[in-house]
Amino acid sequence: MTNRRDGLLTRNSGGQSRGSRIAIAVGIGVLLGCVFAFFFPHGFFTPDLANQGRRIAKASFQVGGSPCESAERVNMLKKELVSVSEKNAELKKEVKELTEKLRFAERGEDQAQKQVLVLGEQHKAGTFGTVKGLRTNPTVVADESVNPRLAKMLEKVAVRKELIVALANANVKDSLEVWFHSIKKVGIPNYLVVALDEETESFCKSKDVPVYKRDPDDGIDDIGRTGTNHAVSGLKFRILREFLQLGYSILLSDVDIVYIRNPFDHIYRDSDVESMSDGHSNLTAYGYDDVFDEPGMGWSRYAHTMRIWVFNSGFFYIRPTIPSIELLDRVAARLAKKNEWDQTVFNEELFFPSHPGYDGLHASKRVMDRYDFMNSKFLFKTVRKDAKMSKLKPVIVHVNYHPDKLPRMKAVFEFYVDGKQDALDPFPDGSDW
Template sequence: MAIRREGPLMRNGGYSLRGSRLAVAIAIGVAIGCVFAFLYPHGLFDSTPIRTSRIAKSDLQVDLSSCESSERVNMLKSEFVAVSEKNKVLKKQIRELTEKIRLAEQGKDQAQKQVLVLGEQHKAGPFGTVKGLRTNPTVIPDESVNPRLAKILEKVAVNKELIVALANSNVKDMLEVWFSSIQKVGIPNYLVIALDEEIANLCQSKDVPVYKRDPDEGIDSVARTGGNHAVSGLKFHILREFLQLGYSVLLSDVDIVYLQNPFYHLYRDSDVESMTDGHNNMTAYGYNDVFDEPSMGWARYAHTMRIWVYNSGFFYIRPTIPSIELLDRVAGRLSREPKSWDQAVFNEELFFPSHPGYEGLHAARRTMDFYLFMNSKVLFKTVRKDANLSKLKPVIVHVNYHPDKLPRMKAVVEYYVNGKQDALKPFPDGSDW
C-alpha cells in the first residue's frame, strides 16, 4: 500500500494560499466597511433624529415645567408669607386673650391697667427709690354718650376740668350764695345741673352756666321733689357721663362757700381727691387706735387703723376706669338699698379691702388739707377761736356739720369776704336739736 506524502513545498504552498484568501477577505471587509462608514456616518438605521426630537421635546417640557414650577414656587412663597403674618397676628391675639383670661380669673383688673401703663417689666431699683403706680390713665373720651353735654363742657371747662353742682328748687337760696361766691372769686369753669325748670330759669337769669338734663323717668321724680340726701345720691349716676366725656369733675354740694379757686390747690395724683369730715391731723389723715379688751389678758390690746370718712359733698374725681367703677358701684347700691346714706356707701366702696366674697375697688385716693378745704366743724369749733388759725383764708368752707346752713353760709361770706370780724360769733359750736 502506497502512502501519500506531501513534501515541504506542498505543505507550505497550501498554507500560503489559504492565508492569502483570508487576508483578501479581511481587506475586502475593511474596504466595504470604510465605504459604508463614509456613505452612512450615522449607520444604516439612523435613530439620531428620533432621539434628537425626543430630547428637544423633553427639553421643551423641562423648560415649560420649569417656568410653571417657578411661578408655582413664587405663589407658594407669597402664600407662605401671608400665612406667616396671619399666624403672628393670631399668636399675638392668643397671647393677649390668654393674659386677659388669666387676669379675669384672678380678678386682677387693676394689674392689667398697670401693665398697659408701665409697658415692659422693670427691675426694682435701689433701696428707697422704688415708687408704685399712683395715677391711673384717663379714659378715651366718647362724645357719643351725650353730644349736647359735650358741646356745653367744651365751652365751660378749663383744662378739661370744672366744678359741678346738682340743684332743685328746694335749695334755691343756698344755690344763689354758692354761685355768687364762685363769681366773686372769678372761677370761670363751673356748671349747675338743673333738676327742675325753676333752677334752670334762675341760672339763665343770673348768667350762670346751666345744663338741664333730658327727661329720665327713672330718676326725675327724685330730682324734682327729693330732699338733700336724695338729690345727693343722684350725682353718682349723673356724673358718669362727665367722666365718659373725658372731663375731671370737682363735685360740689350747694352748701359750700368758695373763697379761692380750688383748682390751684389740687394734686391730681389720684382717682379721687376728697375733703374730709375729720377735724384734726389724726381724724383727717388716719391714726392707730388701740382697742382694749381686758378679758384677753396678755393680748388685751388690739391695734386698729382709723380714719374719718371722706365727704361725698365735695370731691375731685378724674376720668379713669376705677373712678367710673366707683360711681357705678355707689349708684348701683343706692338703687338697691334706698335707705342707705350715699356718703356711707361712697366711703365703704372706697376703703373696704378685698376679702372672701368681695372684690375691693382698686382706686387711688387722696385726703385734702382740712384747713384749706374746711368743714364747718373745723371752722366753728376750732378755727374761729384760734388767733392764728382765724387769719388763715381757706379755699372753701363746707357747712356740712350744721342744719342751719343758709345763715352760716352768709356768715362765712361776711367774715372772710366782707371782713366782719364778729360774723361767726352768734353761732354755737354744734347745732340745736
C-alpha cells in the same frame, strides 16, 4: 546542585506568594467584618424583624384556626376597641376641663402684670428707698356719643378739661345763690349747675349762671324735682358718669359750700379721687392707730385698729379713669337697691378691701388739706376761737355739720370775703338739735 537550588528557590517563592495572598485575604475579611460590625451592630436579623416574623406566623396560625375562634377573637377586639374609645373620650373631656381651669388660673395670676403692661413699659425695681408705685391711672378715651349736647356745653365751660359741678333743685334755691355768688366773687370761670327742675334752670339763666338741664328721665326727674338733699345726693353718682365718659375731671360740689379761693390751684390731681375730710384734726382727717382694749383677753387685751374719718361725698375731685367710673357705678347700684346714706356707701366702696365674697375697688385716693378745704365743725369749734388760725384763709368752707346752713353760709362769706370779723360770733359750736 545548581538545578536543585533553582528548583528550591522557585518553590520557596511560590510558598511566599501563597502566604502573602492568604494574609491579604485574612486582612480583607477582618476589614469587611469591621465594616459590617459598624453598620449592622445588631446583625442582619434584628429583633424587630424576628418579632415581625413571629407576629406574621401567629396571624397565619389564627387565620388558619377555626371559624369560632376567629369570631370570638373579632368580638373581643371590638369590645376592646369600644372600651378604648370610651376612655379616649373621657380623657379628652378631662383634658378640656383642665385646659379651661389652667386658662382661668393664668388669667388671674397674670392680672397684676397685665395691668402694668396696660399702664406702660415694665421696669426693674430700683435700689432700696427709690421705688414708688403708680398712683395716677390713665384717663379714659373720651366718648362724645354718650351725650353730644353736654359735650358741646362742656367745651365752652370747662378749663383744661375740668370744672365744678353742682346738682340743685328749687328746694335749695337760696343756698345755691350764695354758692354761685361766692364763685363769681372769686372769679372761677369753669363751673356748671345741673338743674333738676325747670324752676332752677330758669333761675340760673336769669342770674347768668352756666346751667345744664338733662333730657327727660322719669325716674331721675321725679327725685330731682321733689327729693330731699340725701335723695338728690344719690343722683349725682349716676349723672357724673356722663361727665367722666366725656373725658372731664369734675370737682363735685354740694351747694352748702362757700368759695373763698380757686380750688383748682390747690388740687394735686395725682389720684382717682381727691376728697375733703369730715375729720377735725390731723389724726381724724389723715388716719391714726386706734387701740381697742379688751381686758378679758389678758396679755393680748390691746388690739390695734386703723381709723380715718370719712371722705365727704359732697366735695370731691374725681378724674375720668376706669376705677373712678367703677366707683360711681358701684355707689349708684347700691343706692338704687337699698335706702342708704350716699356718703356711707361712697366710703365703703372706696376703703373696704377685697375679702371672701367681695372684690374691693382698686382706686387711688387722697385727702385734701383740712385747713384749705375746711368743714364747718373745724371752723366753728376750733378755728374761729384761735387767733392764729382765724387769720388763715381757706379755699372753701363746707357747712356740712350744721342744719342752719343758709345763715352760716352768709356769715362765712362775710367773715372771709367781706372781712367782717365778728360775723361768726353769734353761732354756737354745734346745732340746737
